[in-house]
Every structure is written in structure tokens, then in C-alpha cells.
Amino acid sequence: MKVSSTTQLIALALTYWLYFGQLGVLVPYLGIFLDGRGFSSAEIGELFAVITLARIVGPALWAHIADKTGNSLQVLRLGCLLTVVCFASVFFMSGFWGLTLAFGLMMMFWTAVLPQLEVITMQSVAGTRASYGQIRLWGSIGFIVLTVALGKALDHFSTDVPVYASIVVLTCLLLASLLLRQPPLPDTHKPDGGNLWQWVRRRPFIIFLLSATLLQVSFGAYYGFFALYMLDLDYSGQQTGLLIALGVVAEIGIFLIAGRLIARVGVWHLLMLCMVLTALRWYALADYAHLGWVVVASQLIHALSFGLTHAASVHFIHHFFPQTFHSRGQAVYISVAFGLGGAVGNYLAGQFWQQGAQAYETFAFAAATAFAGALVLLGCSKSRLNV
Known part of the structure; x- marks a missing residue:
């Protein structure tokens, strides 16, 4: 395996680790953070519902952009950057609609990351001895490590811990995306199979x-x-x-x-x-x-x-x-x-x-x-x- 290929696979594993590690930080503990801010269970459910709606529009939008530009990596990096920027606004919001907007925009750009990461990974492992599963595995490891760490931190610190940890992990994810490179594009001159x-x-x-x-x-x-x-x-x-x-x-x-x-x-x-x-x-x-x-x-x-x-x-x-x-x-x-x-x-x-x-x-x-x-x-x- 070439050094460049090895470097790419390591960078992909690190990106998966951070991406799913962030899910381990936020998804299980966002309810605790919101409860600590005084939100009722109905408000927590409504906020979760609103920000989840971003997953309806986001994937199709980003898939369309990636297909049109033919550059999944640039879409992934843009998604990482805008995710960090939007999430940072959480530190300046306190009300229901302010936090809903911050988390909703963050989720909209967050949906750009994983589909492009999957495409880049599948293209990168082609022709190597590595498999998709060996790379994807690091995402689950990242989720485990940060989920356990945040659970322990909540025993000692305030319910704001998930958002402080999230901004650190998201920033690291952006930096990791800069280590990736765009694999050679596949042949696009094939019949489209209709619509x-x-x-x-x-x-x-x-x-x-x-x-x-x-x-x-x-x-x-x-x-x-x-x-x-x-x-x-x-x-x-x-x-x-x-x-x-x-x-x-x-x-x-x-x-x-x-x-x-x-x-x-x-x-x-x-x-x-x-x-x-x-x-x-x-x-x-x-x-x-x-x-x-x-x-x-x-x-x-x-x-x-x-x-x-x-x-x-x-x-x-x-x-x-x-x-x-x-x-x-x-x-x-x-x-x-x-x-x-x-x-x-x-x-x-x-x-x-x-x-x-x-x-x-x-x-x-x-x-x-x-x-x-x-x-x-x-x-x-x-x-x-x-x-």
C-alpha cells in the first residue's frame, strides 16, 4: 500500500472517529443540557423535532451539489466549517427559538458531512487492502470513547458540558477534513437509468x-x-x-x-x-x-x-x-x-x-x-x- 494511500486512510479513520464521536457527545446528552437550561419535556421534544427536520432537506440538497460539482471533499469541508460556525452561536443563545435556530442550522450543514465521507471512503479503499468496514469501525470507537467520557464528566460538572465538548470536537473535525484528499473521480459517462x-x-x-x-x-x-x-x-x-x-x-x-x-x-x-x-x-x-x-x-x-x-x-x-x-x-x-x-x-x-x-x-x-x-x-x- 502506498504511503499516500495509508495517509488518506488514517485521515479518514480520524474523521469518522470525530464525526461519530460528536454524535456520542451531543445526541445522548442534548436532552440533559436542555433540561438543565429549564426546558420542559414538551419543549425538548419540539426542539428535537424542529432540528431533525433539517435532515429532510439537507441530504438531498448536499447530494445534488456534490453530484453537480463532482467534488465531494469540498462539500464535506464546507459542511464542517459552517457546522462549527452555527454551533458556536449556541453560546450566545438562551431562549427556545434561539437555540432551535442554532441547532437547526448546525444540523442542516452537518448533513453535508457523512454522505460525502462515505463516498470518499468507498473511492479511497478501492484498490487497497483496506475495507470500508475497517475504516467505519473507528467511528463507532469514537462514539464509545466520547459517550463514556461525557457521562463521567456529567457526574462532576454542569449540564453545559456537552456543548463545550461539542465545539472542541467539531473544530477538530474541521481540521481533520483538511487532511483528506479528493480521490480520482469515477467515470460519469454511463447511462443514467431513467429518472x-x-x-x-x-x-x-x-x-x-x-x-x-x-x-x-x-x-x-x-x-x-x-x-x-x-x-x-x-x-x-x-x-x-x-x-x-x-x-x-x-x-x-x-x-x-x-x-x-x-x-x-x-x-x-x-x-x-x-x-x-x-x-x-x-x-x-x-x-x-x-x-x-x-x-x-x-x-x-x-x-x-x-x-x-x-x-x-x-x-x-x-x-x-x-x-x-x-x-x-x-x-x-x-x-x-x-x-x-x-x-x-x-x-x-x-x-x-x-x-x-x-x-x-x-x-x-x-x-x-x-x-x-x-x-x-x-x-x-x-x-x-x-x-
């Missing part, structure tokens, strides 16, 4: 997308209130961080064998299994979260709830869409499932939560929604999803 809409409106994709969206709606309770829920049940900040990290460790394990599972079992069966077990996971948290072993078991299921469903979904999109629509097909999936589904899930979780008084109802609703996602899959034959 994107003719593929998006096909029944298998509609069924897949509706099921994926319902799954993300169910995640609203977890992303918005899991950390608060654990603290309400007298788990320490460090224990909460370790529990969140446990889910990511399980996710790493499933990523290592996901390809073989998809080839052997098929997308439809894996998605169905993951949906059903996710429903059981949320119900276990609704009724038995006071039992430590139940919470541990539920976090191990994260390997399926997120890891395996994501791997199977990416596999389906990659094989369902023609090559020229891979990035835009992924953008549709992220925008609708994670953007719209995430926003709806966050908003509803905030309405249900009632400062923790309706924790059972919140996670029970999440369980019902995940199960509905499994039922939707029955509307499509197995063979049409197992592409």
Missing part, C-alpha cells in the same frame, strides 16, 4: 421506506429521553454513558458479520427480525427499566435495531437503484426515514414524556410503532426486497 422518481415510486422501495420511517419514529423516545430516563431511575451519569456505549459495542460486532448475514438470510427476513426485536426492546424499557440486566439486554439489541437494519438498508438501496442514483437514493432514505421519521418521533416523544411521568406510555408507543414497521413489510414479497 430518480421512477425508482422511488416503485412498490418495494415505498414499502421499505415506510417501514424504515416507522422504525425511526420509534427511536424518538430513545434519542430524546433515554439518558434522562436513566438518571430518573437513579443510574449515574457514568453508568448511563456505559449503557449507551454498550449498544455501540454490540453494533460494531454486528457490522463485522452483517455482509455474511445479508447474503445468507436476505434483507426482508433480517429487517423483519430487527423490527420485532426492536419492539420488544422498547417495551422492555417501558416496563422493566428499573432492572439493570433488562437495560443491558435492551442495549445489546441495538446491534439489530440500528446496526443490522442500517447495513441491510444500505445493501438494499445499493442494489435496488442504478449506479447513477446510489447517492440520491441514499439521500431519499435519510431525508424521509431519519429526517421526517425522526422529527415525528421526537415531537411525539416530547408530548408523551411529561417530565418522565409517562415514561411507560412513551416507550410503549415506541414499541407499537416499531411493530407497525414490521407489519408494513408484509406488504412486499420477500424476493422483491432480497435484491
Whole structure:
């Protein structure tokens, strides 16, 4: 392997570490930060919903720009820069709408980073002995390290810790992006396979997308209130961080064998299994979260709830869409499932939560929604999803 290739792969691993490390800093603990600022659970859910809406518009917009310019790296760097600038405004905002605007703009530019990073990584590993999984693995490690570190820090410092740590990590991410280089562009003189809409409106994709969206709606309770829920049940900040990290460790394990599972079992069966077990996971948290072993078991299921469903979904999109629509097909999936589904899930979780008084109802609703996602899959034959 050439030194230049090695340097590029190290820079990519560092970028993944920081990108997902930032998710480990902010996503689990943003609710705690907002609670410390005096926001009600309804306001927290509404703020999460508004900023998540940026994930509807952002991915498609940035994918279009990257496709038009043919330079994913410049789009990635611009996204990193504007993310830092917008996030810095959090230190000057205190009210609901001010923080909503700051986090919303940050999320809008944040959505430019990962899709371009994935494209650059896939292009960079081609012709080397490295694989995508070996590079992506560092993102999960970064998430684990910073999630645990922030959980420990919350035991000793104020609830403003997540935003101070975030600005440091985001600045480092911007600097890491400057170490990357743009791989040679692939051949673009290939038939375009028609137009994107003719593929998006096909029944298998509609069924897949509706099921994926319902799954993300169910995640609203977890992303918005899991950390608060654990603290309400007298788990320490460090224990909460370790529990969140446990889910990511399980996710790493499933990523290592996901390809073989998809080839052997098929997308439809894996998605169905993951949906059903996710429903059981949320119900276990609704009724038995006071039992430590139940919470541990539920976090191990994260390997399926997120890891395996994501791997199977990416596999389906990659094989369902023609090559020229891979990035835009992924953008549709992220925008609708994670953007719209995430926003709806966050908003509803905030309405249900009632400062923790309706924790059972919140996670029970999440369980019902995940199960509905499994039922939707029955509307499509197995063979049409197992592409």
C-alpha cells in the first residue's frame, strides 16, 4: 500500500472517529443540557423535532451539489466549517427559538458531512487492502470513547458540558477534513437509468421506506429521553454513558458479520427480525427499566435495531437503484426515514414524556410503532426486497 494511500486512510479513520464521536457527545446528552437550561419535556421534544427536520432537506440538497460539482471533499469541508460556525452561536443563545435556530442550522450543514465521507471512503479503499468496514469501525470507537467520557464528566460538572465538548470536537473535525484528499473521480459517462422518481415510486422501495420511517419514529423516545430516563431511575451519569456505549459495542460486532448475514438470510427476513426485536426492546424499557440486566439486554439489541437494519438498508438501496442514483437514493432514505421519521418521533416523544411521568406510555408507543414497521413489510414479497 502506498504511503499516500495509508495517509488518506488514517485521515479518514480520524474523521469518522470525530464525526461519530460528536454524535456520542451531543445526541445522548442534548436532552440533559436542555433540561438543565429549564426546558420542559414538551419543549425538548419540539426542539428535537424542529432540528431533525433539517435532515429532510439537507441530504438531498448536499447530494445534488456534490453530484453537480463532482467534488465531494469540498462539500464535506464546507459542511464542517459552517457546522462549527452555527454551533458556536449556541453560546450566545438562551431562549427556545434561539437555540432551535442554532441547532437547526448546525444540523442542516452537518448533513453535508457523512454522505460525502462515505463516498470518499468507498473511492479511497478501492484498490487497497483496506475495507470500508475497517475504516467505519473507528467511528463507532469514537462514539464509545466520547459517550463514556461525557457521562463521567456529567457526574462532576454542569449540564453545559456537552456543548463545550461539542465545539472542541467539531473544530477538530474541521481540521481533520483538511487532511483528506479528493480521490480520482469515477467515470460519469454511463447511462443514467431513467429518472430518480421512477425508482422511488416503485412498490418495494415505498414499502421499505415506510417501514424504515416507522422504525425511526420509534427511536424518538430513545434519542430524546433515554439518558434522562436513566438518571430518573437513579443510574449515574457514568453508568448511563456505559449503557449507551454498550449498544455501540454490540453494533460494531454486528457490522463485522452483517455482509455474511445479508447474503445468507436476505434483507426482508433480517429487517423483519430487527423490527420485532426492536419492539420488544422498547417495551422492555417501558416496563422493566428499573432492572439493570433488562437495560443491558435492551442495549445489546441495538446491534439489530440500528446496526443490522442500517447495513441491510444500505445493501438494499445499493442494489435496488442504478449506479447513477446510489447517492440520491441514499439521500431519499435519510431525508424521509431519519429526517421526517425522526422529527415525528421526537415531537411525539416530547408530548408523551411529561417530565418522565409517562415514561411507560412513551416507550410503549415506541414499541407499537416499531411493530407497525414490521407489519408494513408484509406488504412486499420477500424476493422483491432480497435484491
